[in-house]
Amino acid sequence: MRVEEQKLTANATTAGGTVIALVPAAGRGIRLEAGMPKAFVELAGKPMLVRAVEGLLAAGCVDQVVVIVPADLVAAAAALLPATVQVVVGGAERTDSVRCGLQAAGDADYVLVHDAARALTPPGLIQRVVAELRSGHRAVIPGLAVVDTVKAVDASGMVVGTPDRATLRAVQTPQGFDAEVLRRAYRGESGATDDAALVELIGEQVFVVAGDEMAFKITRPIDLALAEALLA
Ligand code: C5P
Numbered sequence: 001m002r003v004e005e006q007k008l009t010a011n012a013t014t015a016g017g018t019v020i021a022l023v024p025a026a027g028r029g030i031r032l033e034a035g036m037p038k039a040f041v042e043l044a045g046k047p048m049l050v051r052a053v054e055g056l057l058a059a060g061c062v063d064q065v066v067v068i069v070p071a072d073l074v075a076a077a078a079a080l081l082p083a084t085v086q087v088v089v090g091g092a093e094r095t096d097s098v099r100c101g102l103q104a105a106g107d108a109d110y111v112l113v114h115d116a117a118r119a120l121t122p123p124g125l126i127q128r129v130v131a132e133l134r135s136g137h138r139a140v141i142p143g144l145a146v147v148d149t150v151k152a153v154d155a156s157g158m159v160v161g162t163p164d165r166a167t168l169r170a171v172q173t174p175q176g177f178d179a180e181v182l183r184r185a186y187r188g189e190s191g192a193t194d195d196a197a198l199v200e201l202i203g204e205q206v207f208v209v210a211g212d213e214m215a216f217k218i219t220r221p222i223d224l225a226l227a228e229a230l231l232a
Contacts (some may be wrong), residue, residue: 002223005078012116016109017109017110017134017184018063018064018107018108018109018110018131019061019062019063019064019108019109019110019111019112019130020063020064020065020066020105020106020108020110020111020112020179021056021064021065021066021111021112021113021174022066022098022101022102022105022111022112022113022114022115022197023049023052023053023056023065023066023067023068023070023101023114023115023116024068024090024097024098024101024113024114024115024116025037025038025039025040025049025052025067025069025077025086025090025116026039026069026070026089026090026091026094027039027094027095027097027117028066028070028171029041029117031219031220032218032219032220032221032223032224033221034210034224035067037073037162038041038094038116038117038218038219039052039069039074039116039117040073040076040077041224043119043120043224043227043228043231044228044231044232047080048078048116048117048119048218049067049080049081049116049119050080050081051119051120052114052115052116052117052118052119052121053065053067053081053082053085055119055120055121055122055123055126056114056126056174056220057082057128058114058123059123059124059126059127060123061126061127061130061131062125062126063108063131063162064086064106064108065083065084065085065086066085066086066087066088066101066104066105066163067081067086067087067088067116068088068089068090068097068098068100068101069087069088069089069090070089070090071089073089074089086104088100088101088103088104093148093190093191094193095186095190095191095192095195095198096190098113098186098195099186099190101143102182102183102186105179107179109178109179109183110112110130110133110134110176110177110178110179110180111113111146111176111177111179112114112126112129112130112173112174112175112176112177113173113174113175113177113182113195114173114174115173115217117218117219118173118215118216118218119218119227120173120214120215120216120227120230120231121172121173121174121212121215122212122214122215123215124212125142125174125211125212125214125215128142128209128210129141129142129174129175129209130176131177132209133177134174134206134213137207138177138178138181138204139176139177139178139182139196139199139205139206139207139209140175140176140177140206140208140209141171141173141176141183141194141196141206141207141208141209142170142172142173142174142175142208142209142210142211142212142215143169143170143171143172143173143208143209143210143211144169144170144172144210144211144212144213145168145170146168146169146170147149147163147167149165150163150165150168151163152173169208169211170211171194171196171208172211172212172215172216172217173215175194175195175196177195177199178183179222181197181202181204182195182199182200184202185198185201185202185204186198186220187214188201214230215222
């Protein structure tokens with residue numbers, strides 16, 4: 001894209017545009033060992049899903065929230081959430097659930113894809129992602145520097161490489177996209193572990209903004225214990 005075209009795109013997006021947030025919460029959360037779908041597990045008396053949605057609404061830059069849950073939990077989710085939040089049925093994999101949410105996204109200009117499991121995500125992080133989208137980036141993801149050295153290993157457990165840690169980022173959600181870009185990415189392959197990977201596959205550039213340690217994903221029992229301790 002030429003510089004003049006880039007400026008035009010940036011101006012068009014700065015002029016406004018609606019933001020919809022999709023919250024996939026249709027996972028079974030087996031790794032959490034809580035005996036119920038992860039998004040419905042309570043954190044200091046409030047389900048993770050409710051906390052994640054409250055964070056999005058508190059950011060003040062999201063026009064609509066769509067929550068994606070297992071078919072048998074639609075009524076339960078709707079009862080927990082404000083009436084303005086739409087609740088739809090998800091699919092077998094996370095990408096299937098996001099695809100279900102996208103169908104309900106209407107003609108929004110920007111789409112944020114969050115995880116119910118990142119229940120403590122601060123509103124400031126959500127605002128950073130939306131601000132970069134509005135300034136013209138078509139795909140924006142939060143990321144943190146990696147503290148561990150990361151190894152690539154083969155199937156037999158032998159190390160096959162050590163990527164330079166300074167070039168690595170552990171990425172979080174919400175990931176933000178120009179709606180047209182995300183829809184195009186979702187026409188292709190699925191099965192990726194994040195939405196940005198699908199956008200990378202169609203050749204679009206993805207911009208990383210500073211993540212936040214509070215946006216960690218609550219996946220294992222130790223994550224739940226940490227989240228409870230932080231709220232105590
Ligand atoms: O399993 P994982 O921790 O990667 O899930 C991330 C998020 O995606 C969770 O909020 C989970 O509920 C959601 N998910 C989903 N549909 C699936 C699997 C996961 O909405 N089929």
